[in-house]
Amino acid sequence: MWYNTLMSWLLRSPLHGLLSKSTLLITVTGRKSGKQYTLPVNYVRDGESLWLTSQRDRTWWRNLLGGAPVSLVLQGQRLTAQAQAFDDGAAVAAGLQAYFRQAPGVARYFNVRLDQAGKPLEADLAQAAKQRVVIKIESLRH
Numbered sequence: 001m002w003y004n005t006l007m008s009w010l011l012r013s014p015l016h017g018l019l020s021k022s023t024l025l026i027t028v029t030g031r032k033s034g035k036q037y038t039l040p041v042n043y044v045r046d047g048e049s050l051w052l053t054s055q056r057d058r059t060w061w062r063n064l065l066g067g068a069p070v071s072l073v074l075q076g077q078r079l080t081a082q083a084q085a086f087d088d089g090a091a092v093a094a095g096l097q098a099y100f101r102q103a104p105g106v107a108r109y110f111n112v113r114l115d116q117a118g119k120p121l122e123a124d125l126a127q128a129a130k131q132r133v134v135i136k137i138e139s140l141r142h
Contacts, residue, residue: 007040016076022103025073026052026083026137028063037063043074043137044102050074050081050137051099061085061133070137082139093125095134 011025019040027038037060043050054061064070064085072079086092100107100120107114110132112124 004039008038011040011073014076016073020075024050024075027071028060028083029068031063031068041135042106044099046098046102048138048140050140051095051102052135052137053096053099053132054135056087056131056133061087061135064135072137072140074140077142079140079142081137081141083135083137085133085135087133089126089129092129092132092134095136096120096125096128096132099134 007019007023008025011019011023022042022044023040024043025038026041027036029036039060041052041054043052062085064083065087067082067084070081070083072081086095096110096112097120100112100114104114104118107120110124110128112120112128114120
């Protein structure tokens with residue numbers, strides 16, 4: 001896909017600052033094939049962790065169920081980390097809450113409304129969790 005190729009080039013270039021505050025490159029190794037897949041993904045930082053989300057119908061995240069090492073290009077730096085994908089509805093809803101806590105403005109792109117206190121509406125969150133998965137990245141290392 002040309003879009004991923006362009007984004008990958010930009011995120012590896014000196015121009016990465018245009019995108020790297022919200023987008024990173026993740027490299028995932030296929031559990032069965034051993035093939036490496038690199039793709040740009042939006043993220044939010046939550047303390048020492050990063051949260052990513054993907055649509056359920058994509059396949060790359062399945063390699064992270066149960067946890068797996070990944071390589072990242074994050075804000076121009078090459079890092080390794082441990083990632084874990086969550087596809088259970090309750091775990092996805094909790095991950096999306098963490099995601100929206102850091103970036104409440106993006107909730108609308110997930111069709112999730114926020115209440116007056118800025119918290120996601122439970123019904124909207126449950127609906128979004130049916131269509132999405134979340135990935136938590138921890139143990140970032142140079």
